[in-house]
Amino acid sequence: MNAWTPVIVAFLCNWCSYAGADLAGTGRQQYPPNIRIIRVPCSGRVNPMFIIKALVDGADGVMVSGCHPGDCHYLAGNLYARRRFAVLKKLLVTAGVEPDRVHFTWVSASEGTRFAEVVRGVTEAVTALGPNKMTGGGAGEL
Amino acid sequence: MSFELQEKSLRELCESLLRDGVAEIVVGFGESAFASGIAVPITVKKPEDAAKLSWNSRCVPSLARYIAGRKGVAALVAKPCDARAVASLIAERQLDRDNIYIIGMECAGMTDADGSALAACAECSSRRAPVFDSEITGAPEAFDAPDERSAGENSADRFRGEMDKCILCFSCRQACYGCYCETCFMDRGAPNWQPSEPDIGAKMIYHLGRAMHLAGRCVECGACENVCASGVNIRYLIKSVTDFIECEYGFHAGMDTKTLPALQTYSASDGEPGFWGKNNE
Amino acid sequence: MNDTLTKDGIIAFLSSLAVKMRVAGPVRDAKVTEYRAAPPEAFSFGDGVSYKSPKEFYFPQTEKMISFRGGKAIAEEAPVPAAVFAARVCDLEALRVMREVFLSGRYKDPFFERRLEKNLIIGMACVSKKPGCFCDDLGFDMKFSDFCDMMLEPAGEDSFKVTGLSEKGAAALWEYARVKIECDNSRRALTSKPALRLNKQTRETEIFGMIDWEDMLSACQGCGMCTYICPTCHCFEFKDVSEGEATSRYRCWDSCMYPRFTLHASGHNPRAATSERYRQRALHKYLYVMQNTGMVACTGCGRCVRSCPAGINIKKIVEALMEAGA
Numbered sequence: 184m185n186a187w188t189p190v191i192v193a194f195l196c197n198w199c200s201y202a203g204a205d206l207a208g209t210g211r212q213q214y215p216p217n218i219r220i221i222r223v224p225c226s227g228r229v230n231p232m233f234i235i236k237a238l239v240d241g242a243d244g245v246m247v248s249g250c251h252p253g254d255c256h257y258l259a260g261n262l263y264a265r266r267r268f269a270v271l272k273k274l275l276v277t278a279g280v281e282p283d284r285v286h287f288t289w290v291s292a293s294e295g296t297r298f299a300e301v302v303r304g305v306t307e308a309v310t311a312l313g314p315n316k317m318t319g320g321g322a323g324e325l
Numbered sequence: 326m327s328f329e330l331q332e333k334s335l336r337e338l339c340e341s342l343l344r345d346g347v348a349e350i351v352v353g354f355g356e357s358a359f360a361s362g363i364a365v366p367i368t369v370k371k372p373e374d375a376a377k378l379s380w381n382s383r384c385v386p387s388l389a390r391y392i393a394g395r396k397g398v399a400a401l402v403a404k405p406c407d408a409r410a411v412a413s414l415i416a417e418r419q420l421d422r423d424n425i426y427i428i429g430m431e432c433a434g435m436t437d438a439d440g441s442a443l444a445a446c447a448e449c450s451s452r453r454a455p456v457f458d459s460e461i462t463g464a465p466e467a468f469d470a471p472d473e474r475s476a477g478e479n480s481a482d483r484f485r486g487e488m489d490k491c492i493l494c495f496s497c498r499q500a501c502y503g504c505y506c507e508t509c510f511m512d513r514g515a516p517n518w519q520p521s522e523p524d525i526g527a528k529m530i531y532h533l534g535r536a537m538h539l540a541g542r543c544v545e546c547g548a549c550e551n552v553c554a555s556g557v558n559i560r561y562l563i564k565s566v567t568d569f570i571e572c573e574y575g576f577h578a579g580m581d582t583k584t585l586p587a588l589q590t591y592s593a594s595d596g597e598p599g600f601w602g603k604n605n606e
Numbered sequence: 607m608n609d610t611l612t613k614d615g616i617i618a619f620l621s622s623l624a625v626k627m628r629v630a631g632p633v634r635d636a637k638v639t640e641y642r643a644a645p646p647e648a649f650s651f652g653d654g655v656s657y658k659s660p661k662e663f664y665f666p667q668t669e670k671m672i673s674f675r676g677g678k679a680i681a682e683e684a685p686v687p688a689a690v691f692a693a694r695v696c697d698l699e700a701l702r703v704m705r706e707v708f709l710s711g712r713y714k715d716p717f718f719e720r721r722l723e724k725n726l727i728i729g730m731a732c733v734s735k736k737p738g739c740f741c742d743d744l745g746f747d748m749k750f751s752d753f754c755d756m757m758l759e760p761a762g763e764d765s766f767k768v769t770g771l772s773e774k775g776a777a778a779l780w781e782y783a784r785v786k787i788e789c790d791n792s793r794r795a796l797t798s799k800p801a802l803r804l805n806k807q808t809r810e811t812e813i814f815g816m817i818d819w820e821d822m823l824s825a826c827q828g829c830g831m832c833t834y835i836c837p838t839c840h841c842f843e844f845k846d847v848s849e850g851e852a853t854s855r856y857r858c859w860d861s862c863m864y865p866r867f868t869l870h871a872s873g874h875n876p877r878a879a880t881s882e883r884y885r886q887r888a889l890h891k892y893l894y895v896m897q898n899t900g901m902v903a904c905t906g907c908g909r910c911v912r913s914c915p916a917g918i919n920i921k922k923i924v925e926a927l928m929e930a931g932a
Contacts, residue, residue: 231537232510232518232530239526252593262591269573270540270566270588272599277565278533279481288601301601317481318526358911358919359738365917366825386916390827438737490640492658492667496829500915512866552915554657554831556638
């Protein structure tokens with residue numbers, strides 16, 4: 184009946200992955216409706232705090248997608264982001280967040296099929312983990 | 326080979342630095358506020374006051390934060406971790422190399438009130454400052470380092486357990502050399518990261534956010550852990566990140582005054598560990 | 607009349623109390639002694655002082671004062687009362703100061719009042735003075751305070767002499783442990799005039815220049831931990847938060863050590879320097895509260911002295927002021 188499905192926050196770069204999502208739509212590609220897209224100017228704009236906040240506030244998964252390395256509209260935004268995301272993932276895993284809750288990838292504007300594929304994969308991985316219990320559901324009593 | 330001899334040379338050096346006008350002030354350690362208490366950071370301005378400086382196994386506080394925003398040359402009594410912090414601040418253009426005189430103290434690690442090694446010191450392997458203007462060697466024997474006290478499983482339970490202890494007083498932030506933002510993200514109204522209640526979520530946002538801000542900049546001084554009244558052991562988080570950065574990008578913070586921190590730069594050939602379709606570790 | 611309880615007897619008493627109350631006490635962790643709600647078996651019966659005071663069970667770090675939805679107030683449930691176990695004399699005397707601050711004036715604080723009324727306070731005598739402690743300088747006897755429902759005093763291996771100090775305490779002990787004690791209202795804390803005190807007549811304009819505050823407090827990092835673990839610090843601020851369709855007003859601890867505590871909307875900050883902020887903390891405790899109530903708002907628990915990351919000792923500052931004539 185009311186089967187649980189995850190809520191996944193997706194930060195998509197305006198210049199590539201967002202257009203990729205658009206292409207997936209116009210191309211009638213099927214993918215699960217679990218992602219909530221937030222358009223950002225560049226994957227370099229994604230402050231790690233966005234991801235931490237999303238997880239702490241109960242998002243079941245987070246995905247960030249930007250331009251392939253070398254294709255950044257701002258030349259190097261995604262290259263800075265690449266280091267940042269690798270480090271953030273290491274940090275989150277150390278803090279006990281399951282590796283499959285957070286995903287980083289590159290999808291270009293012409294890769295509508297790849298976008299649908301990634302979303303299917305991410306949704307599957309997060310669904311397998313079950314709901315996010317990071318904060319344990321509410322304030323600890325003082 | 327003792328604290329006393331180092332202390333004697335330190336006082337002589339500082340007296341001459343102040344007398345000769347090489348430095349206008351010396352930031353160092355004074356006597357402790359009560360028996361078995363930590364050495365209180367002091368600022369010495371007159372050559373005759375150099376005798377107030379002390380050097381012993383309770384010189385715990387991190388001094389790097391006391392020299393920020395000063396005019397004129399300040400000499401700093403620097404443990405290796407303090408020297409690394411200063412080097413890192415210089416690389417980040419927060420300090421002017423010409424305005425700081427680093428007195429590198431060879432260090433065998435500091436102890437807690439009961440005389441046992443502080444966790445960060447027991448894990449530390451750098452006994453000498455990487456950057457200094459003068460060095461005072463002759464530290465006593467070090468502990469049987471390195472001792473992996475922060476090791477343990479990376480589980481959500483461990484993290485939650487540490488978060489439960491935290492009272493969000495932010496003393497770790499205040500003690501950290503790297504937390505020099507004028508307005509911390511936790512104090513900011515827009516965007517307001519901090520939820521109203523000091524619940525587990527607020528603590529996670531603070532500690533994870535701070536760990537990200539410190540990633541690649543941490544000099545492993547352990548100040549965050551040493552100042553914590555609640556005994557929150559959060560250093561293991563940042564340590565895992567520091568180790569990761571060292572292994573992935575070959576960067577070790579504060580070893581010189583030129584190299585930019587790992588996250589403020591990039592390389593076209595950086596790996597993508599943990600990315601979609603890559604090894605998901 | 608006095609009675610003796612064993613450690614096991616006290617644990618059994620607290621465990622049965624736990625059915626209708628939150629039971630809080632000192633808990634020894636690997637590194638520190640905490641003070642928190644926990645199963646009574648976990649409590650420490652030793653002589654160590656917890657790094658935190660039991661303050662939060664009277665004056666929580668955040669407390670919801672009122673909530674609204676659609677223009678109507680939502681009724682709040684009253685908080686679950688707490689049994690505060692092994693509060694030290696310094697903590698009990700601090701509660702006396704808090705009562706003076708919150709309940710003696712024209713406006714009474716209903717939030718503090720309801721907790722003080724419902725909570726059960728079990729005091730514990732200290733055997734020895736710990737490093738940094740100075741309650742004797744403030745005229746307190748570390749072995750006894752009457753500001754509690756019952757007072758425990760260590761009397762040999764795992765046994766404690768209990769003195770009943772209120773009907774509430776005696777009734778609870780009878781109801782939950784079947785131990786009958788008589789309420790001894792006559793026994794009073796042996797307090798003497800504090801040796802560590804400032805002259806009430808000292809004027810603020812003088813005292814600001816009496817010592818070199820900046821030099822004395824140059825080590826202060828401004829972290830504010832001292833105010834969080836202090837048993838008498840009681841400054842707070844309000845925060846209005848929207849929670850879905852409802853809006854709630856919270857009272858949260860604030861600290862005079864934070865720069866934002868006095869920051870004006872114009873951007874001006876009358877206490878911009880850390881030393882000025884610590885000066886406020888010291889003088890609030892030793893001068894301003896005394897001018898208002900006659901009490902010194904520091905009970906010498908030594909917590910801020912022991913925990914200060916920069917090793918600042920408030921006693922030394924007050925001594926310097928006394929030497930300078932304050």
